[in-house]
Amino acid sequence: MHADLPPPDEDALRHSQLLAEHIRAEIAASGGSVPFSRFMELCLYAPGRGYYSAGATKFGAAGDFVTAPESGRLFAATVAGVLAEVLRELGPYARVLEVGGGSGVFAEVALKRMLELDALPDRYAILEPSADLRHRQREHLQRTLTPTVFGLVEWLERPFEDEWDGVLFANEVVDALPTPRFTLRDSQVLEEHVAVGSDGAFVRIDRPADALLTAAVRHVEQYLDTRFADGYRSELLPQLPYWLQAVAGGLRSGAMLFFDYGYPRREYYLPQRCDGTLRAFYRQRMHGDVLLWPGLQDITASVDFTALAEAGTGAGFDLAGYCTQASFLLGNGIARLLAEAEARTDEVGALRLRQELKRLTLPEQMGERFQAMAFCRDVDLSPAFLLGDLSWRL
Numbered sequence: 001m002h003a004d005l006p007p008p009d010e011d012a013l014r015h016s017q018l019l020a021e022h023i024r025a026e027i028a029a030s031g032g033s034v035p036f037s038r039f040m041e042l043c044l045y046a047p048g049r050g051y052y053s054a055g056a057t058k059f060g061a062a063g064d065f066v067t068a069p070e071s072g073r074l075f076a077a078t079v080a081g082v083l084a085e086v087l088r089e090l091g092p093y094a095r096v097l098e099v100g101g102g103s104g105v106f107a108e109v110a111l112k113r114m115l116e117l118d119a120l121p122d123r124y125a126i127l128e129p130s131a132d133l134r135h136r137q138r139e140h141l142q143r144t145l146t147p148t149v150f151g152l153v154e155w156l157e158r159p160f161e162d163e164w165d166g167v168l169f170a171n172e173v174v175d176a177l178p179t180p181r182f183t184l185r186d187s188q189v190l191e192e193h194v195a196v197g198s199d200g201a202f203v204r205i206d207r208p209a210d211a212l213l214t215a216a217v218r219h220v221e222q223y224l225d226t227r228f229a230d231g232y233r234s235e236l237l238p239q240l241p242y243w244l245q246a247v248a249g250g251l252r253s254g255a256m257l258f259f260d261y262g263y264p265r266r267e268y269y270l271p272q273r274c275d276g277t278l279r280a281f282y283r284q285r286m287h288g289d290v291l292l293w294p295g296l297q298d299i300t301a302s303v304d305f306t307a308l309a310e311a312g313t314g315a316g317f318d319l320a321g322y323c324t325q326a327s328f329l330l331g332n333g334i335a336r337l338l339a340e341a342e343a344r345t346d347e348v349g350a351l352r353l354r355q356e357l358k359r360l361t362l363p364e365q366m367g368e369r370f371q372a373m374a375f376c377r378d379v380d381l382s383p384a385f386l387l388g389d390l391s392w393r394l
Contacts, residue, residue, distance in 0.1 A: 006283050008296055019049040019295040024196055033193035033205055041178035043294045045129060051295050052130045052176075067172050068259065068325070068366060069106035072356035074341070076109035078334040079257070082384045083110070083167045084119035086255050089379050093122045094254065095166035097159070099247055100173040101126035104137035107153065108144045115149060121166060127156045127247065163250035170247075171259045174308065175300045177243060181276065182209060182217050183233040189214040192233070194291065202291040212238050223265060223306070234269060234276035235301040241311040248315060253378035256312065259325060261369050262303030264393045277302035306394045308373055317375035321385025322394060326367030329360055331387030 008016065023042050027034050044051045068075040087094045101107055107126060114120050128134045134155045142150055181192035183206055190206040191213055197203040209217070216238035221227050237243075248256060262268065268277070280290045282297040290299045309319055323331075338357050342350040361367040371390075374381045385391075 005285060005287065008293060012296055013293075015049065015054065016293045016296050019043070019046060020202075022046065022049065023194075023202070023294060024200075027194065027196055033195040033207065035180060035207075036192045036194055036204070037178040037180045039194040039202070040290075040299050043299055044176060044178070046295070049295050051298055053132060054295060067102060068360060068370065069102060069109070069171060071359050071366075072353070073109045074334055074337055074353070074356055075329065075360055076106045077113045077337050078329050078332050079106075079169070079259075080110035080113035081117065081337075082332050082381070083169065083255075083257070084114050084117045086167050086376075086379050086381065087114070087119045087121055090165045090254060093165065095123040095125060095160070095164050096121045097125050097127060097156075097164075097166065097168045097247075099127045099168065099170040100176075101128050101133065101137045102171070103133075104140035106169075106171065107137070108141055111145060111149050111152070120149070120152065122152075123154060124152045125154050125156050125160070127159060129157065159247050159249035160251075161249065163252050165253045166251070167254050168248055168251065168256040170257075172261075174237075174240070174258060174260050174303045175262070176298070177237060177240070179235040179237050179278075179301045180213050181233065181235055181278065182213060184228050184230050186230065187227065189217045202294075204291070220265065220269060224269060228269075229271070229274075232271075232274050234273070235278060237304070237307060240307055241314050244308075244311045245315045251377075255320065255374055255376040255379055255381045256317065257372065257374045257381075258308065259328075259370055259372050260303045262305050262371065264390075265304050265306035266393075268302065268304045268306075303371075305371060305373055309391075309394050312373075312375035315375075317377050319391060320374040320376045320381035321389050322371065322373045322391045323385050323388045324368045324390070325370035325372055326361040326363070327388030328372040328384065332384055334360070 019042070023039065026042070042050060045053055047053055083096065098107060107124060111120070111124060126137060128137065138155065141153055183190050183192060185206070189209040191209040193205050193207045194202050195205045213236065216236050217228070220236065278290055278299070278301045279286050279288055280292065280297045280299050305322060309322065313319055334357065338353055341353050345353070359365050374384065
């Protein structure tokens, strides 16, 4: 079943077994099962043991997946140009809040580009729950930024607690939020749980859903104007509005910009997508066994962009736009940045840059699988979505 996956080494397996024992203990203390969302939360974020909390390399060619910022410098430089316009409009005390800073590459390139554009923020904060990633980001940024620019950077364990103006940026964050899974039996909503089988392995079982998840499923059915068939199984994030309001905190004026992979709701819950979008990433390979090797693989689900739009507007922001990643980057000057970068390098470097542009924008790579969505209040971010706005599909 997993013949195509490279086996973990002994140390990694030992680490995974320790986390699995911790999860089994919680399952036993919880009456025999935990919601899948809790299992996913422990696999990804358990202190010192979860995928994002431990020390293995996650990002880039040596890790389990490659994000847009890790592909090179064009993505972050293009996005930074858009954010710079908002920062100028908001004035000298505007801040940037990056949610989930990855390896720190986005912050590095964005701050350098903002410096070039004379649009540095008053503060650049990275909201990063992983102590290991915070350490790696700090080392990277201290090495690559001038002391003056590095002095603008700070790390947060929780969102800003005061009122603030500025921009919130999140790339591939919503897909990693621990998600409930639901199914239907006799038209009743059930929630997927994880239990321990007779052989000690993790297994999936279904339990009656609570009122929050049931109401969320019925809301989606009402939106789609149809009922889910018995046996249909998928993901749903009823906590998304609360999460968004929490990370935005006291954001008074400014914008929120999200990049992720996913679909508008009518495509997310197509009848043929009857087992949802949940998958795991391990050593550049995607597979479906999300119960395998806790702590050693990323677990992710696609984003319902209609739900994200509902959450953003429900928090009091205007929807600025929604489009594919390719449309956003091409509409905001990535080709010009490519030409400028090519002029400063040799033919080998130019080839690498062109490959980077293809990876970011071609439909069969990241161009259409990833989408951008933004919200704004007291600023206008809609010009960033003039090329290929898809808001009508939400």
